Amino acid sequence: MGMNMNDAASTTALAPKDYKSSVKPVWCPGCGDFSVLSAITKALAHMGLNPEDVAVVSGIGCSSRIPAYLNTYGFHGLHGRALPLATGLKVARPDLTVLVAGGDGDGFSIGGNHFLHACRRNIDLTYIVMDNQVYGMTKGQASPTTAPDWARSKMTPHGPGINPFHPLIIALGAGANFIARVSSHDPNGTAKTIVEAIRHPGFSFVHVLSPCVTYQPEQREWKKLVRPAPVEATSDAGRAARRLLTDDNLYLGVLYHGDRETYRPRFETTKVDPSQLEQEFII
Amino acid sequence: MTLDTTTGTPSSISIALIGSGGSGVMTAGSMLLDAAGRSHWYAYMTRSSGPQIRGGEAAALIRISNTPIESHDNRFDILLAIDWRNAERFAGEIPLDSDSLIVADPDGGDIPDKINAMGARCCELPMKALCKNITGGRPNMIALGAIASLVGLPEQSLIDVLTKVLKNKGEEVITSSTEAIQAGISACDSLPSCPSLNPPEPHAAKRLNITGNEAVGIGALRGGVRFVAAYPITPATEVLEWLAPMLDKVGGVLVQAEDELSSVNQIIGASFGGVPALTATSGPGLALMMESIGLAVAAEVPIVVVNVMRGGPSTGIPTKSEQTDLNIALYGLHGEAPHLVVAPTSVADCLFTTQWAVQLAEALQTAAIVLSDQSLGQTRAVLDRPADLALMERRNVPTKIGPDYKRYAVTPSGISPMALPGTTGGQYTADGLEHNEAGTPSSQAEDHLTQLDKRHTKLHGYNFGDHWADIEGEGDIAVITWGSSSGPVREALSQRHNKERNVRLICMRLLSPEQPEKMEAALEGVERILVVEQSHSGQFYRYLRAHYDLPAESKAFHRPGPLPIRPFEVHRELAEWE
Ligand SMILES: Cc1ncc(C[n+]2csc(CCOP(=O)(O)OP(=O)(O)O)c2C)c(N)n1
Numbered sequence: 021m022g023m024n025m026n027d028a029a030s031t032t033a034l035a036p037k038d039y040k041s042s043v044k045p046v047w048c049p050g051c052g053d054f055s056v057l058s059a060i061t062k063a064l065a066h067m068g069l070n071p072e073d074v075a076v077v078s079g080i081g082c083s084s085r086i087p088a089y090l091n092t093y094g095f096h097g098l099h100g101r102a103l104p105l106a107t108g109l110k111v112a113r114p115d116l117t118v119l120v121a122g123g124d125g126d127g128f129s130i131g132g133n134h135f136l137h138a139c140r141r142n143i144d145l146t147y148i149v150m151d152n153q154v155y156g157m158t159k160g161q162a163s164p165t166t167a168p169d170w171a172r173s174k175m176t177p178h179g180p181g182i183n184p185f186h187p188l189i190i191a192l193g194a195g196a197n198f199i200a201r202v203s204s205h206d207p208n209g210t211a212k213t214i215v216e217a218i219r220h221p222g223f224s225f226v227h228v229l230s231p232c233v234t235y236q237p238e239q240r241e242w243k244k245l246v247r248p249a250p251v252e253a254t255s256d257a258g259r260a261a262r263r264l265l266t267d268d269n270l271y272l273g274v275l276y277h278g279d280r281e282t283y284r285p286r287f288e289t290t291k292v293d294p295s296q297l298e299q300e301f302i303i
Numbered sequence: 304m305t306l307d308t309t310t311g312t313p314s315s316i317s318i319a320l321i322g323s324g325g326s327g328v329m330t331a332g333s334m335l336l337d338a339a340g341r342s343h344w345y346a347y348m349t350r351s352s353g354p355q356i357r358g359g360e361a362a363a364l365i366r367i368s369n370t371p372i373e374s375h376d377n378r379f380d381i382l383l384a385i386d387w388r389n390a391e392r393f394a395g396e397i398p399l400d401s402d403s404l405i406v407a408d409p410d411g412g413d414i415p416d417k418i419n420a421m422g423a424r425c426c427e428l429p430m431k432a433l434c435k436n437i438t439g440g441r442p443n444m445i446a447l448g449a450i451a452s453l454v455g456l457p458e459q460s461l462i463d464v465l466t467k468v469l470k471n472k473g474e475e476v477i478t479s480s481t482e483a484i485q486a487g488i489s490a491c492d493s494l495p496s497c498p499s500l501n502p503p504e505p506h507a508a509k510r511l512n513i514t515g516n517e518a519v520g521i522g523a524l525r526g527g528v529r530f531v532a533a534y535p536i537t538p539a540t541e542v543l544e545w546l547a548p549m550l551d552k553v554g555g556v557l558v559q560a561e562d563e564l565s566s567v568n569q570i571i572g573a574s575f576g577g578v579p580a581l582t583a584t585s586g587p588g589l590a591l592m593m594e595s596i597g598l599a600v601a602a603e604v605p606i607v608v609v610n611v612m613r614g615g616p617s618t619g620i621p622t623k624s625e626q627t628d629l630n631i632a633l634y635g636l637h638g639e640a641p642h643l644v645v646a647p648t649s650v651a652d653c654l655f656t657t658q659w660a661v662q663l664a665e666a667l668q669t670a671a672i673v674l675s676d677q678s679l680g681q682t683r684a685v686l687d688r689p690a691d692l693a694l695m696e697r698r699n700v701p702t703k704i705g706p707d708y709k710r711y712a713v714t715p716s717g718i719s720p721m722a723l724p725g726t727t728g729g730q731y732t733a734d735g736l737e738h739n740e741a742g743t744p745s746s747q748a749e750d751h752l753t754q755l756d757k758r759h760t761k762l763h764g765y766n767f768g769d770h771w772a773d774i775e776g777e778g779d780i781a782v783i784t785w786g787s788s789s790g791p792v793r794e795a796l797s798q799r800h801n802k803e804r805n806v807r808l809i810c811m812r813l814l815s816p817e818q819p820e821k822m823e824a825a826l827e828g829v830e831r832i833l834v835v836e837q838s839h840s841g842q843f844y845r846y847l848r849a850h851y852d853l854p855a856e857s858k859a860f861h862r863p864g865p866l867p868i869r870p871f872e873v874h875r876e877l878a879e880w881e
Contacts, residue, residue: 088734088742
């Protein structure tokens with residue numbers, strides 16, 4: 021296992037556009053996900069990673085379409101199941117840089133259990149969630165991060181009526197090793213944070229405020245409301261927790277970086293031939 | 304007991320040991336099986352227990368034979384009870400008749416009515432009382448000595464097993480157990496006579512003492528599996544518990560997942576990365592995995608899902624066998640998703656079929672479901688060591704990629720080279736969305752048809768060779784069966800000696816894709832068919848009717864679990880045609 025196919029450092033420098041594929045995105049004009057795509061390509065170019073040594077795994081949703089738009093290896097899997105698929109890939113192929121991308125519905129609703137356990141397992145993955153507080157792909161239903169009084173979905177005409185999920189606090193509680201929030205209106209800042217997240221060992225969670233201009237048009241205002249977190253990133257989980265509990269969802273920056281040990285299943289290098297394992301059964 | 308046709312002496316003997324929590328009947332049963340194996344006999348043991356997690360009443364059901372065995376007999380020769388607490392629950396599993404012998408401890412309470420009603424002979428063996436004279440002596444070791452002596456097992460084989468099993472428990476325990484065994488052997492003289500086995504033929508070929516679940520594990524490793532992700536579930540857990548330390552040794556890994564949705568997606572991810580991957584589960588877990596198995600089919604990622612069936616629906620009967628996940632395995636995927644479904648036909652075959660499934664999934668870049676069941680998985684048997692299946696084909700992985708590389712390119716076989724991450728120029732996005740040859744999502748009619756055809760051709764154009772079924776015998780009557788029902792059917796047919804009509808046996812191993820031409824050839828000259836399966840609704844019979852041309856005169860014997868199918872039930876069906 022763990023084939024080492026190519027060295028990470030490229031000899032000829034690659035530009036962000038070299039990480040883009042020729043497939044045209046399905047996104048609406050003005051969708052925040054365009055700049056996340058561009059931020060990912062900038063981050064990969066900055067790090068000089070070979071496209072073939074990167075795999076981007078996603079679930080289902082508008083945002084989850086992202087792998088096809090990249091020139092890396094990709095897996096566009098099932099709704100909610102990107103994290104386990106990426107877990108298997110990273111454990112089997114620790115030599116690859118594995119990014120996981122998707123939406124708030126994909127990651128916090130149908131995939132919520134995997135989110136908890138991916139944080140807890142702390143495998144060296146970078147998870148980028150494009151949160152638009154709505155189900156874009158299925159045309160505008162409430163998601164786990166939608167406000168309780170958001171009454172514009174036919175499915176919940178009085179609003180979802182329940183408190184939104186707070187992904188960063190949950191990630192901290194569940195054991196994520198790196199937690200940051202960025203805004204898609206700033207692709208350079210987003211790219212910088214993605215680089216940090218990739219470099220940070222263990223499970224890194226990057227929460228991106230990425231407006232849905234079609235079903236949540238007022239999110240266009242986010243770019244005016246977001247602001248850098250007034251304090252430095254902390255590695256003290258207690259302080260991070262207090263800070264996040266008073267967070268209004270609009271503070272940007274790296275909020276927590278921990279030093280929990282990365283889960284790296286042990287691979288024996290001295291291998292026994294499988295036929296020897298049958299000895300225990302021989303009479 | 305089964306009689307040897309030439310000599311008229313028994314060629315097999317069936318023994319049940321029962322007792323309540325802590326009585327140690329399972330230990331005694333395992334040691335009996337092991338000793339029989341060391342004495343060159345074949346042996347077969349299933350366990351039955353109450354719902355308690357620890358302790359509680361238990362039964363070790365054992366059959367020892369001169370010839371290979373794959374099922375229980377119609378009846379038991381000996382039932383030994385250390386005590387009778389809650390023993391009536393085992394009445395259905397331990398059929399007795401007037402030739403059977405019940406050996407009971409007089410201190411163990413009264414024989415339950417349901418067991419008494421079967422009319423067996425009874426005798427007493429004061430196991431608890433005999434222990435009083437032996438420091439540290441235990442009734443189960445008295446029982447072991449007495450039974451071994453009754454059936455003709457040499458004392459030395461018991462001592463050898465004892466020394467091996469108890470080697471970490473210290474000299475004192477070994478001494479007291481040896482004494483108890485010897486006391487059992489002496490006490491045997493006071494018991495009524497009972498048929499004993501002919502001494503076995505010494506053999507040179509290696510034999511294994513193994514369960515079906517362990518055999519699945521070996522098959523997986525022989526097939527090349529190096530990544531396993533799974534969530535515990537009865538009766539599949541032993542596959543995982545055996546594999547975890549073994550994967551360590553061969554340079555692989557097992558990850559315990561948070562649920563089955565995770566385990567199946569983890570193996571898809573690992574396999575996408577190039578590492579052959581497998582998970583094991585049972586019905587409830589398989590149901591959770593269905594959407595993801597469809598993803599593996601659509602994205603053409605090889606995976607193997609071993610489903611050790613138990614009674615269903617819902618949580619069902621977790622500790623008992625049934626062949627009722629056939630429908631979900633064959634038809635449970637949404638959309639049209641050709642995939643492999645294979646089933647081992649015996650405990651030994653769990654090894655071969657799993658190895659085959661891994662190789663097929665890898666070669667055909669698709670999902671394989673292996674349908675084992677509780678009765679194959681948790682049976683421990685002494686059997687001939689299955690041969691290693693020569694490696695047929697590997698996954699088609701290109702090392703050099705041309706400029707026109709397309710992951711889902713149409714080829715005559717339908718199999719297209721699968722670039723692994725890390726390979727320069729091979730970048731593509733694996734997708735469960737319908738896609739074109741390059742892998743780009745597409746909802747165009749042409750692309751859909753092209754890819755449907757491709758995935759169909761891969762499986763339906765492939766030559767699976769002779770492994771699709773085990774076919775034995777000649778005759779114008781055929782019995783078609785599958786999985787764990789193969790054992791009792793084989794047993795029934797081997798007992799048909801003086802019958803005029805020969806019967807052909809077809810045990811299907813490959814259930815999907817279906818093989819109508821091979822079946823037609825196998826059925827040449829057959830006028831009547833009996834289908835045997837362990838399901839209430841006849842799932843296998845309906846499957847055969849849907850996909851194969853069966854002779855006009857065909858009937859099905861199907862009934863649900865949890866009781867195993869017995870050879871006489873097959874006889875009864877065939878007798879109607881004599
Ligand atoms: C098992 C399953 N259930 C439902 C769907 C339908 N579905 C597709 S995308 C989606 C929600 C997507 O929302 P989100 O993850 O927030 O992504 P966005 O489209 O907003 O980027 C749903 C419910 C599905 N594809 N699979």
